[in-house]
Amino acid sequence: MKKQEGGRQTYVFLAVMCLLVAVVAAAAFSRAKSLEKIVFREHLDDTAVTVDGSEYKFRDVAFYVAYQEMETQKQAKVYDLEHTGKYWNIHTNGSFLRVEAKSMAVQMAVHDVIFYDMAVKEDAALTEEERIYMENRKADFWSDLEEEGQKRLGIQEEELEEVFLRMALAQKEQQRYADAQGVDYREYNVNGDSYxxxxxxxxxxxxxxxxxxxxxxxxxVN
Incomplete structure (x- = not known):
């Protein structure tokens, strides 16, 4: 009788241990999956950010991702031309610079959406001169991105038209709103107190x- 009870206890113990191992393994797999890096161009139609109830896909914020990478890479080359990764991995203000740069990209996108929506409510429109300036900026950006960067980003040049229009109107509205509030334009930049x-x-x-x-x-960028 005791032998049967001992065998039953051993069976229960082994079953519990197997279950625990399975749970731990599943948790480890899930965590590893959540940390696995993704290919940006494969997620262009996934939601990147929702602002005031409106969803914006990764293709909608692609410009901000590329722009912030390019600007940070310029600084990285000044820091160490041969080993730019050193700059990206600098730890400052409690986080890595690459993390701060990534955060800045999405915050810039949110900023422009907010001011663009305000511009629409004000029936704002670009002058011919402003539109030409916008087109030139778009062309310069696409050219600076170069063929490899364009391929990695995954969007077409035509898709930038709406993004640059939104950005141009956002900047125009930022100036109008800052003037109306009697403060400097920069107060409504991403890091500005008024913003x-x-x-x-x-x-x-x-x-x-x-x-x-x-x-x-x-x-x-590489």
Missing amino acids: RELLKTHTYEINDALWDRLDFGKIT
Whole structure:
């Protein structure tokens, strides 16, 4: 009788241990999957950020990703031309520079969406001179990105038309709004105190599940 009870206890113990091992393995696999880097161009139609209830895909914020990478890479080359990765991996203000650069990219996108929506409500429009300037900036950006960067980004040049229009109108509205508030234009830049207060009146949600897995610093640059 005791032998049977001992065998039953051993069986239960082994079953519990197997279950625990399975749970731990599943958790480890899930965590590894969540940390696995993604290929940006394969997620262009996934939601990147939601601002005031409107969803924006990764293709909608592709410009900001590429722009921030290119600007950071310029600084990295000044820091160490032969080993730019050193700059990207600098730890400052409690986080790595590449993480801060990635955060800045999405914050810039949110900023422009907010001011663009404000511009639409004001029936704002670009002058012919402003439109020409916008077109030139778009052409310069696409050229600076070069063929390899364009391929990695995954969007077509024509798709930038809407993005640059939104950005141009956002900048115009930022100037109008700053003037109306009697403050300097820069107060409503992404890091401006006045903008931070304005941001409190809006809602936005970043798709961290994918955004955190972007291999920032290696999407359009080497």
